[in-house]
Amino acid sequence: MVVVSTPTLTGTLALLGFAVRRDRLRLPVWLLAGGALVAVQSTSNQTIYRTPEALAAYQASAGSNAASIAFSGPPVGLDTVAGTVAFEISTPLVVLTVLMAMFTTARHTRADEESGRTELVRSAQVGRHAPVTAATLLSVLACTGMGASVAAGAALTGLPEQGSVLLGTATAGVGWVFTGVTAVCAQLTAGTRGVHGLVGGALGLSLVVRAIGDITHDGLSWASPVGWAQATHPWSADRWWPLLLPVVGTPVLMLAARHLLDRRDLGSGLLQPRPGAATAPRSLSSPLGLAWRLHRGALLAWAAGIVLLGLVYGGLAESVETLIGDNPDAQVFFPAGSTAGLVNAYLGVTLQVTALMVAGYTVSATIGARTEEAAGRAEPVLAAGVGRLRWLGSHLTVALVGATALLALDGLATGVSRAVVTGDATDLLRLTGAALGYAPAVWVVAGLAGALLGAVPAAAVPAAWIVVGGVAGITLFAESFDWPGWVTVLSPVARTPAVPAEKWAALPLLTLSALAVALLAAGLGSFRRRDLVPG
C-alpha cells in the first residue's frame, strides 16, 4: 500500500484524520442512503416476486427488454428474487457511489486548492503528495464503507450472505476506480466545476458503453468500470475475479495523478486556461447576455449528453423486437403482433427518463441564480441599473428555454437514430412532439425551484434538489411499489402522458402550464419584495 515515510507523503495521516473530521456528517449520510436503497429494493422485490409465476413473468419481460437492460445491467440470475435485486439496484448504487467518490475526492483536492487552503496546508510540514493521497484514501475508505453498508442492507433483509458481500464489494470497486479518475481529473483543470464535469462525463460514458455492450453482447461492457462490477453476477454465478480490474486499476490511476501533480504548479491545471478577451463581446451587454454566458457551457454539455442518450436509446428500440423474437418465454407474455406496442412502451419509458434528467438540468440552472446571489455576484449587477425581475427573469429564461431545447434535442436524436435503423423517418416528428410534451412538466419543476428561491433563499438549493429527487422517485417507483394514486399526482412528469406508450391528452398539459406560470410568478414576486441574502 502507501508508504507514508516517503518525504513527499509527510503529513498524509494527519490530513486524513482532518478530512475524516470535516466529512464526519456528510459521509454517513451517503452510506446510509446506499444501505437504505438496497434494503428497500430487497424487501419490495421479496414481496412482489413472492410466487414463481411472478418471477417467471418478470424474467420474461425485463430480461428481454432492451430498455431495462440499458438502464439496469446484464439480465443474469433473474430466476431468483436476489438476482432481480442485483439487476435493478446495481446501477443506482454505482451512480450513488461514484457521485460520493467524485464529490469527496474533488472537495479535498481541487476545491481546497482553488480556495487557497492547500497553499496554507502545504506551507506546513506536509509533503507534495500528501493532500491528494489523503483525499483518495478518504474516498477509498468511504467507498469501502459504502460496500459494507450495501452488504449489510442486503444481508439484513434476508438475502444470501456471499452475494450480499459481493454486491457491496463490487459497488465499492467502482467507487475506488472513480476516486482515481477524480484524482487524475483534479490535476487537469484549475476549477472544481471542471473536475465535476470531466468525472460526470466519464461516468456517463461508462454507463452508455456498458448499456451498448450488454445489449449487443460484443464484450464492450468490459471497457466500462460499471461493467466490471456487474460482471460479478451477485447471487447467481458469484464471481469474484472481475474485481481484480478495480484492484489493479485504482492504484494505477492514483500513481498517474501523482505524476501529473509533479508536472504542474500549485493552483494551476495541466490544461492551461486561454487568456480571455480584453473587451466584452456585444452579446455581453444585458442581464440575459450574462445569464447565457454563465449557463451556456453547462447547457452545451447537457445537450451533448442528451443527444448521445437519445441516439443510443433510439437505436436500441429495434432490438426490443429482436429480443422478443428470440425469446419463447417472452412471446407468451407479449402475444404475437404486439411488438410495435412494445417498442412504443420502450420509447415512452426512455423519453420519460430523459425528461427527468432535463428536470434536473432546469433546477440546476434555476438555482444558479441563487448561487450568484449567495456568492455576492448579484449585487454589482443589481446595483448597476438592473431591476430584480429582469435579473431573475434572465436566469429563468435560460433555464426554461434551455430545458425546452434539451427536450426537443432528445426527441430529434431518438427519432434520427430510429430513422437510420428502420429507414423510415416518420417517427422523427412524432418523437420530437412526444419529448416536447414534457415541457410543461419540466417548467413546473423549474417554477417550484424559482418559488423556493424567492421564498426561502437560504434553504432553496437543497430544497430544490429534494423536489427533483421526489419527482424522479415518484415517477420511477410509484407504479412498481404500488404507491397510492394521490402520490403520483405530485409528479408533473408522471402526470404527463407517456407518449408514444400512451395517448395524448391536452388537459394535463394545460393544467401543468398554468401551474408553471403561477409558480414562476410567485417566485419572481417574492424575490422582488425580499432582501438580498448573501450565502
Next chain:
Amino acid sequence: MTAVISVSDLVKTFGRTRALDGLDLQVRAGEVHGFLGPNGSGKSTTIRVLLGLLRPTSGRVRLLGGDPWRDAVALHRRLAYVPGDVTLWPTLSGGEVIDLLSRLRGGIDRRRREQLLERFELDPRKKARTYSKGNRQKVALVAALASDVELLVLDEPTSGLDPLMEAIFQSCIREARAEGRTVLLSSHLLAEAEALCDRVSIIRLGRTVQSGTLAELRSLTRTSVTAETERAVTGLTGLPGVHGLQVADRRVRFDVDRDQLDGAVRRLVEAGLRSLVSAPPTLEELFLRQYGDVPTEAVPAGRWSS
C-alpha cells in the same frame, strides 16, 4: 446645498439582530464624504439599503432625490458601486466584467477605461479566477470610475491595494471631485479618510456618533506621543490634557489633547529630546475615548507593550 444622500433614523433588523439602530447620514452634492466605523458597525448594511438591495425596517432614506427601494433601477443609472468584497464571475475576463457592468449602467468612456487600466496596471485579458484580491478590487474600481455617473458609492475600496495603487486611487477620487461628482467612501482607515474627505460620519453599533469636517473631528481627538530624552522628564504628571502617562527609564509615552500638545512637547524638549514619534489616535481609540465601554486609561497600556 442639496443633499445627494439623506438618511434619518434608519433602522434595519435581521431577525433579532439590530444592524442599524437609528442611523443618520447626510451627503452633500459634490463632496467626498467619509463613512467611517469599525468592522461590523453597519457601514455595508447602510450601503446595501442605499442601493435598494435591503429593505429598511423603518426610517427615511432618500438617494439622488428618489426612494432607493422603489426607484432602484432609475437611480442606479446615475451611480456606480464598488463592493467591499469583490467577487467576480470566475470564467469572465477582467475586461469583460468592466464592459458588462458599465454597459448595464448605460455606457462607458472608452478612453477613460484605457487610461484607468494603464494607471492601475491591470491586465484585462486575465480570467477573474486568476486575479488576486487587489486585482479583483481594481476591476471593480475601473468599472466604477470609467462610468459617467453623478455618485460613486465605494465600500472599503482600497482593501487589498498596495500603497502605490492606494495613491493612484486617491488621485482618481480627487479628479472625480474636481469633475463635480459626489463620493460616499466607506472605510475604517482614518488616514485614507483624512487624505480624501471633506466631511465624515462616524458610526458605531448601527448609530451615527459623530458627523462633521475632519478639522472639527480632529479637535476632539488626542495625539499619541512616544519619546526618548537625555534626562528624565519632569513636569508631565498632572499637566492638563495629558492622559495615560507611562515612564520607563528615559522613555515616555502618553496621549495628549490637541490643544495641550505644545505644552507637553515643551517639557520633552527641556529634558533633551532624542527621538519623537507622534501619531493621531486610531479610529478605534477615538471610539473608546468618546463612547468607551472600556476605560480610556487601559488603552495605552496595551499599545505600550507592543
